[in-house]
Amino acid sequence: MRKAVTGLRAWLVQRISAVYMLLFILLLLFHFFLDPPHAYLAWHGWMKNPGVSVATFVFFSALLLHAWVGVRDVVMDYVHPLALRVSALVLLGFSLMAIAAWVVRILLTEYG
Amino acid sequence: MRLSIFRFNPEQDEKPYMQDYEIELEPTDQMLLDVILRLKIQDDTLTFRKSCREGVCGSDAMNINGRNGLACITVVRELKEPVELRPLPSFPVIRDLVVDMTQFFKQYHSIKPYLINDESAPEKERLQSPEERKKLDGLYECILCGCCTSQCPSSWWNPDKFVGPAGLLQAYRFIIDSRDQATQERLDDLNDPYRLFRCRSIMNCTEVCPKDLAPSRAIEKIRLMMVKDSL
Numbered sequence: 001m002r003k004a005v006t007g008l009r010a011w012l013v014q015r016i017s018a019v020y021m022l023l024f025i026l027l028l029l030f031h032f033f034l035d036p037p038h039a040y041l042a043w044h045g046w047m048k049n050p051g052v053s054v055a056t057f058v059f060f061s062a063l064l065l066h067a068w069v070g071v072r073d074v075v076m077d078y079v080h081p082l083a084l085r086v087s088a089l090v091l092l093g094f095s096l097m098a099i100a101a102w103v104v105r106i107l108l109t110e111y112g
Numbered sequence: 113m114r115l116s117i118f119r120f121n122p123e124q125d126e127k128p129y130m131q132d133y134e135i136e137l138e139p140t141d142q143m144l145l146d147v148i149l150r151l152k153i154q155d156d157t158l159t160f161r162k163s164c165r166e167g168v169c170g171s172d173a174m175n176i177n178g179r180n181g182l183a184c185i186t187v188v189r190e191l192k193e194p195v196e197l198r199p200l201p202s203f204p205v206i207r208d209l210v211v212d213m214t215q216f217f218k219q220y221h222s223i224k225p226y227l228i229n230d231e232s233a234p235e236k237e238r239l240q241s242p243e244e245r246k247k248l249d250g251l252y253e254c255i256l257c258g259c260c261t262s263q264c265p266s267s268w269w270n271p272d273k274f275v276g277p278a279g280l281l282q283a284y285r286f287i288i289d290s291r292d293q294a295t296q297e298r299l300d301d302l303n304d305p306y307r308l309f310r311c312r313s314i315m316n317c318t319e320v321c322p323k324d325l326a327p328s329r330a331i332e333k334i335r336l337m338m339v340k341d342s343l
Binding site: 006007008010011012073076077078 | 266269270302303304305306307308309310312335338339342
């Protein structure tokens with residue numbers, strides 16, 4: 001795990017994704033406070049807005065990248081045997097990719 | 113005063129144990145080191161390192177009531193009883209309060225703690241302005257006692273890969289030395305998932321440094337330099 005995934009890149013990804021997520025959540029709460037959707041159709045209509053669904057997709061990308069760096073940090077700290085560490089990281093990677101695929105599926109089928 | 117001290121003699125004991133001591137404090141007992149030196153009259157098998165007795169050599173670094181510190185500058189009457197003394201956490205114990213500092217020094221050496229300047233040596237000294245010299249304040253004073261590194265959880269989990277607060281503080285000391293020319297190599301050497309980036313600003317290091325230095329600030333400054341470098 002040397003220069004390929006440098007420490008600096010992971011650290012930056014974690015912080016930049018955190019900033020985006022914070023802004024997204026704040027704007028989301030702001031929106032719900034000012035213009036709450038009263039029924040499913042209103043919610044659906046709002047989510048269909050390309051700006052909203054794209055921003056939501058970016059939010060989940062940021063969340064999954066953030067989770068990857070965070071859990072990878074925990075694994076690197078505590079799991080020392082190489083085989084176990086690689087397995088844990090591979091499992092993590094596949095789980096996050098599966099969640100990403102699921103998010104894409106939801107956004108495309110529901111709000112495409 | 114009641115004390116409870118970590119004892120372990122690998123030649124005799126199967127495993128470590130805590131031994132209780134009781135001693136009358138005398139007016140001349142100001143610091144913890146004064147007390148444990150007098151404890152040796154009661155029990156001369158008690159083993160610990162000490163040298164300067166004034167907080168500049170770092171020999172008597174130990175874990176005092178859960179916090180690392182130097183016994184010679186820890187005011188004894190301010191300690192909660194029974195005073196629990198343990199060796200520096202996570203370092204291999206040689207005997208009682210004496211620990212093996214090999215790994216600690218290995219990390220220190222790995223950051224190349226010497227000036228790297230290939231220009232031919234000047235007649236007198238390599239000049240440095242007062243402002244440039246001021247940047248070394250808070251960095252050069254490190255006595256390599258090990259209090260910070262042995263209190264750092266990231267060092268506990270990866271002592272062989274994470275450089276540790278003391279090493280990183282010294283790395284920064286050379287990175288911002290205006291006379292050093294290997295700045296880029298020093299920054300590249302630390303850009304690795306383990307060497308610097310195991311640090312997540314837990315800040316135990318800054319809290320326990322007996323010389324009031326701030327390794328976490330030095331590490332943050334290195335990170336910012338790396339970011340500036342990459343963007």
